[in-house]
Amino acid sequence: MSAPAAPAPATPAPAAPAAVADKRCRGTRSLRWRLTFVLIKSVLLAWFVWMGCQIWQLGREHTGFLDNSLREIAEQVLASMPEGLERLPSRDPKRVTVPVAADRKMSFQVWAQGRNVVYSAAAPLEPLKPDFRDGFARREIHGERWQVYSLTDRQRGLVVQVGRTKQMAIQELQGWILGSLLAAALILVVFGLAMWMVIGRSLRPLTTLRDTLRQRPPLDLTPLPSAELPNEFRPLVDAFNSQLERVDTAVQHERRFIADAAHELRTPLAVLSTHAELALRADTLEEKNAALLRLRAGVQRSARLSEQLLDLARLDAGEESVRLAPLDLSDLIVLVIRDFETLARERRQRITLRAEPTRLLGDVDQLGILLRNLIDNAVRHAGADGTIAVSCHADGDDAVALCVADNGPGVAVDDCQRIFDRFYRAPGSPDGGSGIGLSLVARIAQTHGARIECGEGLERGAEDPRGPGRGFEVRVVFPAAPVV
Missing domain, CATH: 3.30.565.10 (Histidine kinase-like ATPase, C-terminal domain)
Incomplete structure (x- = not known):
């Protein structure tokens, strides 16, 4: 005796991929996603353009931004120097110092009576600007390119020299770019969340409208409320309400036609049935012929009534599509x-x-x-x-x-x-x-x-x-x- 055949494995329902595809399609058509994505992309593109312009401007050797920053630092250093600097000892060339964080951005020297009395930890031993003349200069020091600025206080006999290597400028620029990127990322996140919430709140009346439609009975064709809708969606809902009014008119015409037909045909059909019964029960040929004549007249009246009812229904259905010629x-x-x-x-x-x-x-x-x-x-x-x-x-x-x-x-x-x-x-x-x-x-x-x-x-x-x-x-x- 052979064993019963094992049941065939159930095939997966083919509707699942279609449902996933439909969900993806709805996601790509989401107005909320598209508006948020386009706005963030536009802001991000504008920010990158602005950032590129700033980097190009700051990366130029003769940019005024670096020169102005050196001038401002020199003025601040000169203004902060106390009296009596000429009594300070000059810089010890054998003393080794460790540069602090500030020295990664710039270096400065304060000279009094030809001696370097105040200096930053990473400043070179030789003068940044050997001629000690006021103004800007670019020179090589120990194989590195420096941009320096010299400022003189002739009353006190002080000369302040401030300089920055190209590597310092690059590091400062990189730090500025990194800070800008972090700030931009934070701004974009906040902006994206704000746009998501604003768009969601603006589209909330549409969600309410959808829920209202789902809860309606099938033949409820009353107009949809449009007072709370955004102005961009109100014309669409107004047009839909206009279509609902036309459908409601057609449904009312159909209901009225059915009621009229049922009311008007009930009596003639009953009369036809009576005449047919009389013709069947007639004992003589004369009685049968008389009943059949009345039946024929009733059929003619019913046919005419049916024709008029159909004409009435045709007029109700096509009253908006009259073709005049x-x-x-x-x-x-x-x-x-x-x-x-x-x-x-x-x-x-x-x-x-x-x-x-x-x-x-x-x-x-x-x-x-x-x-x-x-x-x-x-x-x-x-x-x-x-x-x-x-x-x-x-x-x-x-x-x-x-x-x-x-x-x-x-x-x-x-x-x-x-x-x-x-x-x-x-x-x-x-x-x-x-x-x-x-x-x-x-x-x-x-x-x-x-x-x-x-x-x-x-x-x-x-x-x-x-x-x-x-x-x-x-x-x-x-x-x-x-x-x-």
């Missing part, structure tokens, strides 16, 4: 009327058209929806044997008028404005209306900068079998297209 309204009217010829023939209705070539700026899809709803509304209200009149013409030099009139029962004056509200149906409206069509007309007219006027339509005389009536007319006035 020059078009001839009369051509569009002819195309739309053809879609209603069959329905009008079934109802024994007559549609008349009087259209002049009229150009305006409009969106073809939206104007098609507007025309279909106006004509559909007139066809439904005109009833059997009714008349619908459609016309378009220039209304002055800067406007185009579209008129759709019928000889139906008309609309009361008090309802003329309310019929353009969503889901409002005037009293006495025929069955099958949803109250959406004219609200779509109002929305599209507003999008195109048009105004809507209501009035009396095609009157019916007393001889009309439906009785007298004044009808109803909707007049939409569009701005005319500019002449190119």
Whole structure:
């Protein structure tokens, strides 16, 4: 019997390197790191440039800095000498002294009556400046190059000579450079920490904003607070808030569409189900045909309602992306009327058209929806044997008028404005209306900068079998297209 196979070793998760790479990428894109690094690098570069200039200036043989320092030291030494130096013994050439720390920077001699009476430990036995004349000089002493300065006090008969070897100058320069480097390093550390803290404190509102976003519910689209943000980030958050407002508007439109569709389709669907049940339970062919005719009418009403709801949703979704272009309204009217010829023939209705070539700026899809709803509304209200009149013409030099009139029962004056509200149906409206069509007309007219006027339509005389009536007319006035 063979032993069971050993389980295959688990392969490492491939996401770990990606996570490390993502963390490195975020680190390189950190605004805090980049600002601190750039500022420190800029300060360091400026300091190195300044340091190079100073070193170049101090390293010159004829630099005034070394000469001035020797002059100042000579003046200080001469001023500090007491009276009676001429009584001091001269320097013992056999006496060996150990140079102190000060002798590493410079050496001095004080001569009184030709004798070296005061001197620094490392000063040579011979005069630094043998001619004892005031001023600067450069000379070789025991194989070393010296820069010396001599100063005379003729009243007391004193001569002070101060000198510095080239090695002393180099050591002093090195000490100055080392001190400057240490000071610069300390300044850079303090500056870097200060910049890190200042930038972190400035970006703290962004961290608070991030935490606020993480704690929000998924559909919370309220604007983000921007009062505490730095001025550089406020435009970004304001633009994001503007986008949130647009998303919130789209979400509200979607919610409203779902609620409207659920409300408006619930009853028609229930009626369709009832008609289907009646058709299934009918005992005779006449009852079944009657139920099927009612079912067909219900399906037509539901289809029309669904189409209007979809048009409404399409308008809500694309209200900010309307594409206006020059078009001839009369051509569009002819195309739309053809879609209603069959329905009008079934109802024994007559549609008349009087259209002049009229150009305006409009969106073809939206104007098609507007025309279909106006004509559909007139066809439904005109009833059997009714008349619908459609016309378009220039209304002055800067406007185009579209008129759709019928000889139906008309609309009361008090309802003329309310019929353009969503889901409002005037009293006495025929069955099958949803109250959406004219609200779509109002929305599209507003999008195109048009105004809507209501009035009396095609009157019916007393001889009309439906009785007298004044009808109803909707007049939409569009701005005319500019002449190119």
